[in-house]
Amino acid sequence: MGGPYTAAGLLWFLVFVYAVAGSVDFGATFWRMFYLRKGQHEAAGVAERYVSPLWEATNVFLVLIGVVLVGFFPGATFAMGTLLLWPGAAALILLAIRGAALGFAYAGGGLADVLPYVSGATAILLPALLVSMLTVSQGGFTSAGGAGLVLDFGLLLHSAREYAYVGFALAAVLFLSATFLADYAKTARSHSAYRVYRVNALWLGPVMMLAGVAAIFLGPSDSWLLPRLRAEWPWFLGSLLAFCAALPVWWWPGRNSAGPVAPGRPRLAVLLAALQFSLADIGYGLAHAPYILFPQVTTVAAFSNQAMFRDLLWVTVLGLAILVPGFVWLWRLFITDPRYTRG
Amino acid sequence: MGGDAGVRTLFGMTLAFHIVYATLGVGLPLFIALAEILALRRADPLYRLMARRWAAVFAVFLATGVVTGTIVAFQLQLLWPAFMRLAGQVIALPFAIEVFAFFIEAVFTAVYLHAADRIAPVLRIASALLVAVAAAASALLITDVNAFMNTPTGFRVQAGRLVDIHPFQAMLNPAMPSELAHVLVTAYLAVALVMAAFAARALLRGGDPVEVAYHRRELDLAMALAVPAWVLTAVTGDWAGKFLDKAEPIKFAAQEGLFRTSAPATLVIGGYADAATASVRGGIPIPHLLSILATSSWSGSVKGLLAFPRASWPPVAAVHLLFDAMVGVGVLAGLAVVGYWWVRWRARAGYGLPPQLLGGLVAMGPVAMVGIETGWIFAELGRQPWTIEGVLTTAQAATTYPHAGLLLLPFALLYGLLGAGSVLAVTVHRRRHPLSESLREGGVAGARGGGREG
Ligand code: HDD
Ligand code: HEM
Numbered sequence: 099m100g101g102p103y104t105a106a107g108l109l110w111f112l113v114f115v116y117a118v119a120g121s122v123d124f125g126a127t128f129w130r131m132f133y134l135r136k137g138q139h140e141a142a143g144v145a146e147r148y149v150s151p152l153w154e155a156t157n158v159f160l161v162l163i164g165v166v167l168v169g170f171f172p173g174a175t176f177a178m179g180t181l182l183l184w185p186g187a188a189a190l191i192l193l194a195i196r197g198a199a200l201g202f203a204y205a206g207g208g209l210a211d212v213l214p215y216v217s218g219a220t221a222i223l224l225p226a227l228l229v230s231m232l233t234v235s236q237g238g239f240t241s242a243g244g245a246g247l248v249l250d251f252g253l254l255l256h257s258a259r260e261y262a263y264v265g266f267a268l269a270a271v272l273f274l275s276a277t278f279l280a281d282y283a284k285t286a287r288s289h290s291a292y293r294v295y296r297v298n299a300l301w302l303g304p305v306m307m308l309a310g311v312a313a314i315f316l317g318p319s320d321s322w323l324l325p326r327l328r329a330e331w332p333w334f335l336g337s338l339l340a341f342c343a344a345l346p347v348w349w350w351p352g353r354n355s356a357g358p359v360a361p362g363r364p365r366l367a368v369l370l371a372a373l374q375f376s377l378a379d380i381g382y383g384l385a386h387a388p389y390i391l392f393p394q395v396t397t398v399a400a401f402s403n404q405a406m407f408r409d410l411l412w413v414t415v416l417g418l419a420i421l422v423p424g425f426v427w428l429w430r431l432f433i434t435d436p437r438y439t440r441g
Numbered sequence: 442m443g444g445d446a447g448v449r450t451l452f453g454m455t456l457a458f459h460i461v462y463a464t465l466g467v468g469l470p471l472f473i474a475l476a477e478i479l480a481l482r483r484a485d486p487l488y489r490l491m492a493r494r495w496a497a498v499f500a501v502f503l504a505t506g507v508v509t510g511t512i513v514a515f516q517l518q519l520l521w522p523a524f525m526r527l528a529g530q531v532i533a534l535p536f537a538i539e540v541f542a543f544f545i546e547a548v549f550t551a552v553y554l555h556a557a558d559r560i561a562p563v564l565r566i567a568s569a570l571l572v573a574v575a576a577a578a579s580a581l582l583i584t585d586v587n588a589f590m591n592t593p594t595g596f597r598v599q600a601g602r603l604v605d606i607h608p609f610q611a612m613l614n615p616a617m618p619s620e621l622a623h624v625l626v627t628a629y630l631a632v633a634l635v636m637a638a639f640a641a642r643a644l645l646r647g648g649d650p651v652e653v654a655y656h657r658r659e660l661d662l663a664m665a666l667a668v669p670a671w672v673l674t675a676v677t678g679d680w681a682g683k684f685l686d687k688a689e690p691i692k693f694a695a696q697e698g699l700f701r702t703s704a705p706a707t708l709v710i711g712g713y714a715d716a717a718t719a720s721v722r723g724g725i726p727i728p729h730l731l732s733i734l735a736t737s738s739w740s741g742s743v744k745g746l747l748a749f750p751r752a753s754w755p756p757v758a759a760v761h762l763l764f765d766a767m768v769g770v771g772v773l774a775g776l777a778v779v780g781y782w783w784v785r786w787r788a789r790a791g792y793g794l795p796p797q798l799l800g801g802l803v804a805m806g807p808v809a810m811v812g813i814e815t816g817w818i819f820a821e822l823g824r825q826p827w828t829i830e831g832v833l834t835t836a837q838a839a840t841t842y843p844h845a846g847l848l849l850l851p852f853a854l855l856y857g858l859l860g861a862g863s864v865l866a867v868t869v870h871r872r873r874h875p876l877s878e879s880l881r882e883g884g885v886a887g888a889r890g891g892g893r894e895g
């Protein structure tokens with residue numbers, strides 16, 4: 099192990115947290131728009147009650163990833179900064195519009211009619227952009243132009259792999275958020291919303307799995323990544339098992355079931371989905387670990403110095419530890435407190 | 442200006458926009474927390490109402506501050522990759538600690554805004570205070586990076602490589618104490634004056650006695666906060682200036698438009714500091730004052746720009762005028778603070794505030810923000826041609842990506858949208874929830890005598 103890989107592990111853990119929390123956040127913003135349009139206000143309301151207080155805390159994770167990347171892997175920042183200027187700028191603009199639309203909605207008033215559409219539409223574009231950074235980091239889309247690294251957009255836009263990844267990201271965002279919101283709706287005893295999100299979670303799960311498999315195998319067959327992914331097969335098998343185990347859970351009669359029509363234990367489904375994603379995340383992370391950006395930036399070469407590594411590690415771990423009580427309080431105030439979730 | 446002009450303009454525009462909301466984000470929660478405390482201590486529902494009404498405004502400005510701050514954080518990496526490569530190795534700690542301050546701010550903002558009615562009043566006040574503390578901490582930590590750029594420490598450059606790296610030493614750089622102190626108190630001063638401007642405008646419009654009483658309290662609270670903030674602004678500004686004289690003599694000489702090293706040195710207020718002729722055209726000279734300010738002695742010696750190579754001068758004329766504009770704002774703020782409390786004291790019982798005074802206070806709101814903007818642009822421009830003083834020039838720091846300047850337009854449009862949107866959201870909120878209605882809902886109307894009490 100040693101410095102670079104410990105740092106990469108911590109960074110990858112943060113990416114995982116943001117991937118899950120951000121998925122629920124973006125997905126919920128989208129579902130709110132979707133069900134407002136269809137006039138299903140109960141389903142929209144459940145999504146809104148989740149997003150309104152919590153989007154800012156989720157957003158901070160994104161910033162944390164950027165900061166930790168800079169501190170642990172200054173060399174990677176340099177390459178990523180040059181390479182991702184345009185997609186990065188596009189993502190920032192969308193992120194800003196979505197956040198502002200969510201924040202302005204607090205003031206209410208006539209704006210409240212349009213703002214959900216603004217935030218919902220931008221929320222569904224963002225995962226596509228963010229996942230593209232993953233595709234790019236696998237290599238194959240860069241050319242070393244006169245000004246250093248340059249992203250070859252033409253190549254990226256004609257790549258089936260890129261579209262498979264985008265498809266996977268969208269399905270994953272919608273699947274995770276639907277699973278989570280089903281549980282949230284159940285806590286809120288919102289039966290109709292629970293039924294809606296339960297069905298969504300059920301059909302989106304398989305779609306996501308198909309897109310994920312496609313994303314892996316659509317790469318060039320001589321890719322550096324594929325054999326490394328194959329070598330990590332136990333993690334992916336575990337992930338698949340967790341996914342399969344989550345399916346019957348939706349038919350279990352729950353203890354305080356949300357009515358006779360819709361059975362299921364959504365809390366268990368959420369936990370299994372988290373397990374599924376964490377296992378896949380570890381497998382993928384281990385396979386990708388030697389390179390931050392293939393082939394130009396290796397994890398070892400981009401690494402910061404030992405002094406910064408040590409101090410930053412302490413700061414990050416300490417900071418996360420201090421935050422845990424805060425998150426627990428948020429969780430109890432906004433996720434499990436029926437006085438809030440029931441609206 | 443080289444090929445980095447577009448990058449500099451883009452980043453400057455982003456920061457200039459962010460800083461408005463960031464400053465409001467630092468000051469408003471303190472104001473809200475004070476109102477909450479007063480509501481509890483004086484059992485006065487008007488203060489609770491005040492906290493609630495400003496919380497809605499805070500929510501809007503905070504969102505704008507958060508999203509523009511996120512842009513700043515990533516633009517730093519996209520536009521200044523060479524700067525960030527160095528910063529990552531030496532000064533990453535304040536960035537990281539700052540993120541945890543953001544977390545704390547986000548957590549307690551969520552609690553304060555969305556759960557206030559479900560928690561005990563003490564916890565509510567604690568939440569508001571924690572938001573204020575975390576906001577101040579995040580501002581101080583990011584400013585610390587800027588202080589590092591002014592006086593870099595905690596590393597050495599050896600054959601193009603960074604060695605001897607001490608992250609905590611970099612964090613505790615020499616410019617830190619004075620710069621952080623000045624940034625924090627000026628943020629409080631600016632926000633106090635902005636709040637006072639809102640209250641003064643409402644008083645000019647009039648209303649029923651309870652509404653007047655409400656806005657009087659608002660104005661008193663804002664102007665009470667402005668008193669220590671103003672005194673400390675002058676004290677810390679003087680401190681920062683004396684520090685500059687020692688640590689950044691070029692910036693100091695440029696800020697004063699001083700070309701020739703002199704003892705005693707004359708302070709020139711205003712005027713065009715012409716680098717070509719090495720002289721200041723126009724302006725008001727005050728003999729000895731610069732020596733006193735810089736060295737605390739009647740005829741101390743102050744270094745002029747000509748003592749340094751031409752290539753290391755910042756744009757002198759702009760730096761000098763920006764500095765004077767900032768200090769000018771400080772002088773106006775002093776007039777406003779002293780004028781207000783003088784009138785207030787003169788007419789303790791049954792006081793009426795003259796409309797001229799209220800009008801002046803309304804104008805002071807935007808002027809205070811001008812002080813923040815000119816202060817920052819002066820500090821940044823005054824460091825040119827360096828991004829990290831003596832280590833990395835701005836031209837070296839900028840991205841090598843061609844056409845980065847093309848991003849100016851989309852971001853300018855974005856900021857236009859965000860700026861207009863935030864103002865619109867606040868306006869719509871205020872129109873939807875006029876004070877009279879909130880008073881009725883809160884059961885406050887008629888409970889109090891109205892305008893005659895302080
Ligand atoms: C309401 C805003 C405001 C007001 C009234 C003043 N300042 Fe200021 N000043 C700032 C807002 C500001 C700032 C925005 O906070 C700056 C920009 C960068 C920084 O560190 O703080 C700053 C920087 C700054 C610096 C440069 C620090 C550096 O570059 O590291 C000096 C020397 C002063 N100020 C001095 C003064 C003096 C002598 C003032 C007279 C009362 C004064 N300021 C009023
Ligand atoms: C290069 C400079 C800066 C960077 C990189 C930066 C970064 C950020 C980021 C990433 C956020 C959003 C955090 C979140 O997601 O919650 C933010 C918000 C904020 N920033 Fe900045 N910022 C900069 C300059 C400043 C300055 C100079 C100040 C104050 C003097 C400041 C004060 C704040 C505050 C208080 C917030 C919290 C949001 C608010 O209250 O409005 N920032 N900043």
Ligand code: HEM
Nearest residue numbers: 449453456457460583584586587817821822825827828835
């Ligand atoms: C929030 C208040 C700030 C404002 C309004 C501001 C404004 C500016 C402006 C106008 C420039 C362009 C200077 C020029 O082109 O000559 C600039 C440059 C820059 N600033 Fe600041 N700045 C602020 C705070 C900060 C902070 C806190 C940091 C550090 C994290 C920072 C980092 C930089 C960098 C890296 C550059 C580019 C290099 C340079 O021109 O010096 N700024 N800023």
